[in-house]
Structure formats: structure tokens, C-alpha cells
Amino acid sequence: MPTTLEAKTPRIVTALPGPNAKRVLEQDAKFMSPSYTRDYPLVAKRGHGAIVEDVDGNAFLDFAAGIAVCSTGHCHPKVVAAIQKQAAELIHMSGTDFYYESMPQLAERLGRTMPGAESKKVFFTNSGTEAIEGAIKLARYATKRDKLIAFYGCFHGRSMGALSLTASKSTQRKGFGALLSGIEHIPYPYAYRCAHGHTEETCGAEILEQLEAQIFKRLFDPEDVAGIIIEPIQGEGGYVPAPKFFLQELQRICRQHGIMFIVDEVQSGMGRTGKWWASEHAGIEPDILCSAKGIASGMPLGAMVAKESVMRWKPGSHGTTFGGNPVCIAAALATMDLIESEYMENARRMGDYLFGRMADWTKNFKIVGDVRGRGLMIGIEIVRDQRTKEKAADLRNVIVDLAFHKGLLVLGAGENTIRLSPPLLIDREQADFAVRTLEDCFREAGKKA
Numbered sequence: 001m002p003t004t005l006e007a008k009t010p011r012i013v014t015a016l017p018g019p020n021a022k023r024v025l026e027q028d029a030k031f032m033s034p035s036y037t038r039d040y041p042l043v044a045k046r047g048h049g050a051i052v053e054d055v056d057g058n059a060f061l062d063f064a065a066g067i068a069v070c071s072t073g074h075c076h077p078k079v080v081a082a083i084q085k086q087a088a089e090l091i092h093m094s095g096t097d098f099y100y101e102s103m104p105q106l107a108e109r110l111g112r113t114m115p116g117a118e119s120k121k122v123f124f125t126n127s128g129t130e131a132i133e134g135a136i137k138l139a140r141y142a143t144k145r146d147k148l149i150a151f152y153g154c155f156h157g158r159s160m161g162a163l164s165l166t167a168s169k170s171t172q173r174k175g176f177g178a179l180l181s182g183i184e185h186i187p188y189p190y191a192y193r194c195a196h197g198h199t200e201e202t203c204g205a206e207i208l209e210q211l212e213a214q215i216f217k218r219l220f221d222p223e224d225v226a227g228i229i230i231e232p233i234q235g236e237g238g239y240v241p242a243p244k245f246f247l248q249e250l251q252r253i254c255r256q257h258g259i260m261f262i263v264d265e266v267q268s269g270m271g272r273t274g275k276w277w278a279s280e281h282a283g284i285e286p287d288i289l290c291s292a293k294g295i296a297s298g299m300p301l302g303a304m305v306a307k308e309s310v311m312r313w314k315p316g317s318h319g320t321t322f323g324g325n326p327v328c329i330a331a332a333l334a335t336m337d338l339i340e341s342e343y344m345e346n347a348r349r350m351g352d353y354l355f356g357r358m359a360d361w362t363k364n365f366k367i368v369g370d371v372r373g374r375g376l377m378i379g380i381e382i383v384r385d386q387r388t389k390e391k392a393a394d395l396r397n398v399i400v401d402l403a404f405h406k407g408l409l410v411l412g413a414g415e416n417t418i419r420l421s422p423p424l425l426i427d428r429e430q431a432d433f434a435v436r437t438l439e440d441c442f443r444e445a446g447k448k449a
């Protein structure tokens with residue numbers, strides 16, 4: 001009999017939350033900021049691969065991966081060994097003031113994965129938000145312009161700069177006063193809800209028209225626009241992929257006007273879609289690309305990668321105390337080895353497998369409106385009625401909670417979408433378990449519809 005963590009699938013042994021979990025929840029309610037958004041009471045203790053064990057000995061199959069972070073699974077032995085070795089040698093020195101070998105090593109490797117022939121330079125951060133913050137500054141610095149264009153539904157972070165680009169949920173902005181000026185948001189090409197009835201290939205043509213014929217004519221002269229920033233697959237906003245043509249056209253518009261084409265791959269990057277970057281599926285070459293989440297298997301690291309011709313700011317113009325910490329870099333190098341050698345290909349293969357298993361869901365379950373995404377970045381949109389596409393946020397929440405009680409960890413995204421973002425190492429048995437469990441949840445939730 002395998003131990004709980006060695007098992008491939010869940011084992012629930014107490015009511016949820018169990019007695020130890022309840023104790024932690026009480027402490028948490030007393031001492032933690034109430035701004036966190038916990039959907040269900042998982043109190044994690046240990047993890048291995050795609051399995052997480054809670055404080056009461058319940059084992060869950062993790063299809064959330066700490067918001068798409070634990071790319072190589074929980075505590076991969078090679079990542080753990082790299083962290084331990086580095087921690088025993090040097091924990092911190094600050095790459096802003098000193099040098100260490102692994103920093104340019106990782107930068108070179110990351111730069112080589114980014115599309116485009118020109119060589120790249122990298123600024124390391126502690127988070128996705130900081131990578132975005134750096135991208136805003138670099139775009140302004142490099143172009144000597146200040147206007148920015150972003151998309152409704154996109155999430156880029158919560159610091160005042162990144163939040164000014166974020167247009168996901170109004171609660172994320174409410175109460176925080178004035179944000180950066182000179183930022184305009186335009187609709188994201190959301191094929192399932194395309195206002196013009198287009199398909200997944202063609203949705204968004206009118207948005208580009210609006211950008212050129214309205215925004216550039218009536219609001220911002222394109223010569224004043226520093227950057228256009230987009231998630232190639234919207235994450236927080238509901239796992240919505242932008243059509244290939246749309247991203248290519250956006251790049252063309254940027255090039256035409258000398259605007260920085262900034263691609264936020266914080267959630268969609270690092271092999272999750274079966275390629276290093278979702279940008280590669282569209283054949284685009286960003287001027288600036290932001291990464292974080294899966295880059296270091298759970299250690300706090302982000303990266304802003306830019307073309308060499310773009311990242312030409314002067315010493316002192318940008319810096320960080322912790323960003324690119326040696327322990328995080330060691331974890332990232334081990335993570336890249338694993339993604340390159342097996343997990344990127346596994347993400348592609350298991351993504352195809354899961355999409356195959358879910359192909360009939362919209363036929364079989366009337367509350368499933370849409371199944372979309374790429375690789376192991378999969379969104380399932382829950383609706384009250386497939387014809388009207390009425391969003392069923394309540395049913396989505398019921399499904400997420402039911403899945404937890406059956407031992408499957410998933411997260412919501414957008415108003416009414418379930419996101420699947422498992423570690424990139426899942427196998428068929430785990431994919432099958434997730435499919436069967438979600439089908440059971442749809443049946444049960446469907447009765448409440």
C-alpha cells in the first residue's frame with residue numbers, strides 16, 4: 001500500500017475541514033488580513049508531485065498548483081536538492097549591488113527560450129506584479145512616451161502600477177483611489193462571447209478597428225503610446241485564449257507606431273501550454289515578456305525579459321534587493337531542466353488527452369458552456385443555459401466546492417469559469433480522476449440548476 005503522498009489519487013479520511021484544519025482556520029481568522037480570497041478550507045501541510053496532504057492526513061489531487069505555480073509538482077526532489085545545495089552555500093547577496101554566476105546563467109537560458117532572433121536581457125523580480133511594474137517603467141523609459149493600452153478582463157497584478165493595467169474585478173480596485181493616468185482599456189477577444197458572432201479564429205477584428213479608428217484618433221496619438229500589454233491567454237479573467245491573428249495584428253500595430261508589445265506570460269508561460277510561451281503558438285515576438293509563477297516551482301521569482309535594444313536603461317534607473325535571489329535562481333535552473341527534458345512535452349500530451357476526454361462535455365452537460373485553452377491551461381465555463389449563455393457563478397462555486405470534498409483541488413477564474421492548472425507532471429490516471437470527478441460534480445450541480 002503506497003503512503004498517502006506516494007499515491008496518485010486522493011484519499012479523504014475526515015470530514016472537511018478536519019479537526020486540525022478547523023484550529024488553523026480559527027487562528028487565521030484572528031490574525032490574517034481579511035483580503036485573501038479563500039474558496040474552500042484546504043489547510044496544506046505537505047506535497048509531493050500532484051498530491052497535497054492537509055493537516056488531518058487527507059490527500060488531494062492538485063489541479064490548481066498554487067495558482068499555476070508548482071510547475072514541476074510539489075517538492076520535486078531535483079528542485080529540493082538544488083534549493084538545499086544553494087541554501088547551504090549562499091542565500092543572499094543582492095544582484096543589484098553584486099554579481100553571482102547563476103544570475104546571468106538563468107538570464108541567458110530564459111532569453112534563449114523567448115521568441116525572436118535578437119538577444120535578450122533580463123531583470124529578475126520576486127513576483128509577477130513586479131515584472132509587470134518593471135515592464136511599465138521600461139516601456140516608458142525606452143519610448144519616452146507614457147500612455148499604455150491594456151485589455152478588459154486581464155489581470156496584471158495589484159501594485160498601483162500593475163493594478164492600473166488590471167481590469168479583472170472592480171473589488172481589486174475599489175477603495176484604492178486614483179491609479180496611473182494615461183491608461184486605456186479595450187475589450188479582449190473572447191470568442192465564446194464574441195459581440196460580433198465571430199469564431200475562435202476571427203474574434204477581435206472589430207476591437208483592432210476600434211483601437212486604430214477610435215482610440216488612436218480620439219484619445220491617444222499612437223506616437224504617445226509607450227506600450228500595449230496583453231495576456232495571450234487570459235488567466236484570472238477566465239482562461240480565454242486570444243486568437244492567433246489578433247495577437248499578430250496587435251504586434252503589427254505596435255511595430256508600425258514604435259509601441260512596445262508587452263506580453264504577460266506570468267500564468268501562461270514556462271511550458272504550461274506545451275511550449276515555453278503561449279506567444280509561440282501565435283508566432284509573435286514580444287518586445288517585453290513578463291514571467292513568474294511556474295518559473296521556480298514555488299520559490300518567489302519573476303522575470304522581465306526584453307530585447308537587448310529595448311533594455312538599455314542606465315544603472316540606478318531600476319533595481320531590487322531580493323529579486324533574483326540565489327536560492328530562487330537555483331530552483332529556476334532545476335525547474336527549466338525538468339520542463340525542457342520532459343514536462344513541457346507532458347503538458348502538451350496530457351493537455352491533448354484532457355481535451356479529448358472533455359470533447360463531449362458541452363453535449364453531455366447542459367451547464368458546461370465552453371471548454372477552452374491550451375495544454376494544461378484549461379478553462380471550463382459554467383452557464384445556466386447554453387443558448388443564452390447566462391453566467392452561473394453560483395453553480396461554478398458549487399462545483400469547485402464539491403470537487404474539494406471529492407479530493408480534487410481546482411480554482412475558479414473569471415465570473416463563472418473553472419480553471420485547471422495542474423502541475424505539468426500529471427499522468428493519465430490523474431487526468432482520468434479529474435475528468436470523472438468533475439463529471440460527477442456537474443451531475444450533482446446540474447440538479448441544482
Ligand SMILES: Cc1ncc(COP(=O)(O)O)c(C=O)c1O
Nearest residue numbers: 127128129155156157235266267
Ligand atoms: C497574468 C498575470 N500577471 C500578473 C500576475 C501577478 O503575479 P503575482 O501574483 O506573482 O504578483 C498574475 C497573478 O495571478 C497573473 O496571472
